[in-house]
Amino acid sequence: MKIIVDLPNLPLFTQILHHAEIQRKHKPAIIDVKAGTSHSYRHLVSDIVELRKRLLKNAGTSVEDLKEARVAFLCPNGYDYVVSQWSVWSAGGIAVPLCITHPLPELLYVLNDSQSTIVITHSDFQEKINDIAREAGIKKVIVVCDKKQKYSQYNDVNFKSPSIIPMDDSRRAMIIYTSGTTGKPKGVVSTHANITAQVKSLVDAWRWNDKDKILHVLPLHHMHGIINALTCGLYAGATVEMMPKFDAASVWNRWMKPDNDLSLFMAVPTIYSKLIQYYKDNIPKEIQPLATQSCSQFRLMVSGSSALPIPIRNSWKEISGGVVLLERYGMSEIGMGLSHEYEIEKRFEGCVGVPLPDVQVRLMSEYGKDITMAVEQPGELHVKGPNVFKEYWNRPEATKKEFTEDGWFKTGDIAMITAKEKVFKILGRQSVDIIKSGSYKISALEIEKELLSHPDIQEVSIVGVEDPEWGQKVGAIVVLKNHSKLDLKQLREFAKDRLANYKVPTLLKVVNEMPKNAMGKVNKKELVKFFDD
Structure with a gap:
């Protein structure tokens, strides 16, 4: 029986179909190191189609399109992750990737906040996901990489050129969760057009x-x-x-x-x-x-x-x-916005380059003046372009707050243009409540909220402490109740059940009183000095 490929006319899909048709049949698209397997573009296309069928069947026998239903998936880095995500996209759903190292409370939060109705899970995580899916009220769990069941009966003989179905690229495609100054992570919604713009820009640059x-x-x-x-x-x-x-x-x-x-x-x-x-x-x-x-x-x-x-x-x-490493600048809301140019001689120390193709940037002073043309003048970095996200999921007020009236996204990062090289340099965050550690953007307020549930903690402030390896480490300054005792090991054990590992404090300072200003507010920039010694 011939396999009939039925995929949307979105650029990502027309590209992989093109590669499947013209490339050598054994050209690998994905090599899965853990599984020890290699998968061609033809194999990938066939398996995406097969999982797409399973998704639509789970959503209802008469369903032809998931109509932006949220589909969360928990898969290790490898081939099954790729098939899962692209199948969700091909079926018209919104992909919600889950982190395999997050504790159950954080996974449950994402499922609930995204209002996911289907979960795809790798067989290795089936037991883990079943419990939280049940708690989130999700009845439809699809298991991939089941040893008893393959995606498709693909071989080179039965691969056939695709039939293409229309899909509007303005539709929502993915929700990535990122921490913000309001505490709990917000879902950053990207459309298919956003993702395509990001990809084309980087492929070009x-x-x-x-x-x-x-x-x-x-x-x-x-x-x-x-x-x-x-x-x-x-x-x-x-x-x-x-x-x-x-x-x-x-x-x-x-x-x-x-x-x-x-x-x-x-x-x-x-x-x-x-x-x-x-x-x-x-x-x-x-x-x-x-x-x-x-x-x-x-x-x-x-x-x-x-x-x-x-x-x-x-x-x-x-x-x-x-x-010479090429540095670039981006965030969940914009994908990549700035990058050094490809040539090695155009990569400058401590800088992040120039705007990527089709990306507009500007610098705004604290008085609302455009200072983009002024060298060595710090201002907040604003970004506009087809790469910029659509919205924060179910948070219209938060979305509105992060955009200017004329449609620029306010990154919250302070930058300037260097006098000599004429490239952008990031100076830091406007908000001291966002910590950048490793590859993560972490909300101090979220951590504070969780640690305040500790029976011995009366007050807590979380700060980012500069570190040459991690960028910043998560530091906790706490005031204890009734002369209690608490060390870093005890604090970390308590936090690990509530927070992702990268959010758990690695530094602790116990103080008798939290320093505050005349208005009763904590000055976190001053608190960082507790970790100087």
Whole structure:
């Protein structure tokens, strides 16, 4: 029986269908390192179609389109993640990726807040997801990677050119949860048009092509991993080799294989820091030249999600044999907005480059004046363009607050244009209640709310403490009740059941009284000084 492909006429899908039709039948789209499997573009297309059928069947026998129903999915980094997400898109649903390392309360929050009606889960997480799906009132759970059931009976003989169905690219496509100054994470809604604009911009700027092969080690519940490293690769017809998680030893071992067939690597500063440390501490001196030589296979190595410390930048250049990391700037609401240009000589220390194709940016003074043309003048960075998100899910007031009357998104980041290079430099956050640690943007208010439920804590303030590896660490200043005692280990044990691991404080200072100003407000910039000693 011939497989009839039925997919939407959205650019992402027409691209992968194009690759499936013209490329060699064995050209890998996805290499799943954990599973030890390789999947061609034809295989990927066939499996997306098959899971799409299962999704529509679960939604109702007469349903032809999920009509923006939210479909959450919990899959490890690998082939099943890709099939799940693209199947949701192809069926007209809104993809809600869940983080495999989040504790149950955070997963339940996302399910409830997104109002998801279907959950896709990898068989490894079936038991975990069943409990929270039941608590969220979700009855439809689809299990993928079941050893007894494959997606499709794909082979090269039964693959057929697709039939294409219309779908408006203004429809909502994905909800990514990101922390904000109001506490609990907000759902950032991107449309298909937003995602396409982000992908085309990056493919153009970073010169993706179908000969590329990227080693993917990033989490897949944030834009960096989903768009930059995965979707761009598939759009370009490249091969995405997916590791289940980052491990410094595994990455170096993969790079030093004789194949030398990788061309791109994208990571956060913390990952580069760990790679540097492993190189120095664990790779024998006589092998280090081979490790250095292995970096020459990459035409592009990117760092983002938080500021790249200059010592890490310089150390990487040294041990990699001259690779200058390309820095860029982005966030969940805009995808990527700024990037250094492709040429190495146009990558400047401590800066994030210039606007990406089709992205508009401006700097606004605290008095509401456009100061974009003024060099060395700090202002809030505003962004406009087809890449900018549609809304915060079910939060119209929060959405309205983050946009100007003339349609610019207010990033909350302070930036300036350098006098010499004429490129953008990020100076910091307007709000001290947002902490950037590793690749994560963390709400201090959310952590404070959870820690205040501790029976011995009377007051708590969470601050970001500068750190050369993580960008910032999460620090807690607490006032205890009735002369109670609390150490960092006890605090972390309490928090781990309530917060994702990256939100759990790594620093603690117990004080007798929380310093406040005449208005009774805590000055967090002053509180950071508690961690100076």
